[in-house]
Amino acid sequence: DGGITQSPKYLFRKEGQNVTLSCEQNLNHDAMYWYRQDPGQGLRLIYYSQIVNDFQKGDIAEGYSVSREKKESFPLTVTSAQKNPTAFYLCASTRRGGVRVTGELFFGEGSRLTVL
Amino acid sequence: DQQVKQNSPSLSVQEGRISILNCDYTNSMFDYFLWYKKYPAEGPTFLISISSIKDKNEDGRFTVFLNKSAKHLSLHIVPSQPGDSAVYFCAARPGGSEKLVFGKGTKLTVNP
Numbered sequence: 239d240g241g242i243t244q245s246p247k248y249l250f251r252k253e254g255q256n257v258t259l260s261c262e263q264n265l266n267h268d269a270m271y272w273y274r275q276d277p278g279q280g281l282r283l284i285y286y287s288q289i290v291n292d293f294q295k296g297d298i299a300e301g302y303s304v305s306r307e308k309k310e311s312f313p314l315t316v317t318s319a320q321k322n323p324t325a326f327y328l329c330a331s332t333r334r335g336g337v338r339v340t341g342e343l344f345f346g347e348g349s350r351l352t353v354l
Numbered sequence: 355d356q357q358v359k360q361n362s363p364s365l366s367v368q369e370g371r372i373s374i375l376n377c378d379y380t381n382s383m384f385d386y387f388l389w390y391k392k393y394p395a396e397g398p399t400f401l402i403s404i405s406s407i408k409d410k411n412e413d414g415r416f417t418v419f420l421n422k423s424a425k426h427l428s429l430h431i432v433p434s435q436p437g438d439s440a441v442y443f444c445a446a447r448p449g450g451s452e453k454l455v456f457g458k459g460t461k462l463t464v465n466p
Contacts (some may be wrong), residue, residue, distance in 0.1 A: 242397075269452070280358070280443065280456035281398070288452065296453065328397050336452045341386040343454065345397030 240265045242346035244329050249351045251323075259314045259349045261329035269336035270312035271343065274298065281328065287312055288336050316351060323353045329339040358446050360457035368465055373431040375460050378446030380425065385449040389418060389429050392441045392459070399441070401437070435463045444460045 242263045251257045261270065269288050272280040283296030289305040301320025303306045306312055312331075321337075330343040337343065359378045375389075378460045385406045390398035404411040404418045404427065411418050417430045432439055444457040 243395075247395075255358070260398070278363070278458060279452075280458045281445075282456075283453055286452060327404075330397075337447055337454055338450055338452050341388055341403055341447050342400050343398075345390075346400065347397045348395065350395070 242329055242331055242344060244327075244346035244349050247347065247349060249349060252353065253353055254318045256318055257316050257318070257323075257351060259327055259329075261312045261314065261346060261350070262310055262341050263312075263329075263331045263344075263346075264310060265331055266309075267344070268309065268330035268334045269332045270306070271330040271332075272296075272302070272304065272312070272314045273330065275326040275328060276350075277337065284314065284327075292324070325350060326350050357456075358386075358444055358455050358457040360442075360444055360460050362460050363458070364461040364463070366463045366465060367434050369436055370433045373429075373434045373438065373462055373464065375429040375442050375444075375462065376433075377427045377429075377457055378425060379427075379446055381446070381455075382446060383448045384446040384455075386447040387418070387420060387427050388445045388447075388454070389416075390443040390445060390456075391438075391459070392443060398443055431462075434462075436464050436466050438462060439464050 265338040272284040284303040287293035303315045328345040388403040390399040392398040441459040444453040
């Protein structure tokens with residue numbers, strides 16, 4: 239079945255450590271996105287990528303980094319520079335043209351990161 | 355500045371009755387609106403959408419209404435079922451943008 243796989247589902251890390259969250263999709267989607275959700279908050283865009291080897295900052299990119307070496311994969315690294323990294327992270331994808339054309343995003347099941 | 359507002363954090367309704375979830379927006383450049391449903395510890399799933407050139411879109415038990423002059427949209431669920439209990443996010447797309455702007459969500463509880 240096609241879908242978006244995020245791993246790990248739960249992750250605990252010590253403060254000051256970088257951590258990488260995996261996102262893989264087999265939907266043949268061109269565009270991929272990373273969102274962050276905090277309790278009582280909406281989803282906020284961290285980074286997005288329309289094509290391989292290209293990505294743009296979203297609204298809250300500081301302290302995060304991404305890469306897009308393959309169409310299927312869009313890993314997110316939460317660096318030690320991120321002031322408040324504990325959150326629920328959601329990866330999403332959509333068809334060619336991205337949100338501008340279709341509007342609809344397909345989400346993974348999320349990764350919950352807790353920094354101790 | 356919150357461009358998409360869901361002012362009710364929670365809503366409780368009886369099974370079989372109508373659920374009405376509301377969303378207000380401030381950006382008149384939004385041209386497409388979506389509702390997502392989210393269960394705990396899962397990613398949101400797309401529910402229904404509406405273009406700014408329409409005022410109503412229906413899909414089974416779900417209907418979305420758009421009032422552009424009031425910058426208001428609502429999601430109606432009729433009849434409500436216990437399985438509809440979830441957090442509902444309203445989202446909007448600025449015209450030509452690659453981003454969706456999300457509201458904070460409304461937690462719907464449908465009681466049997």
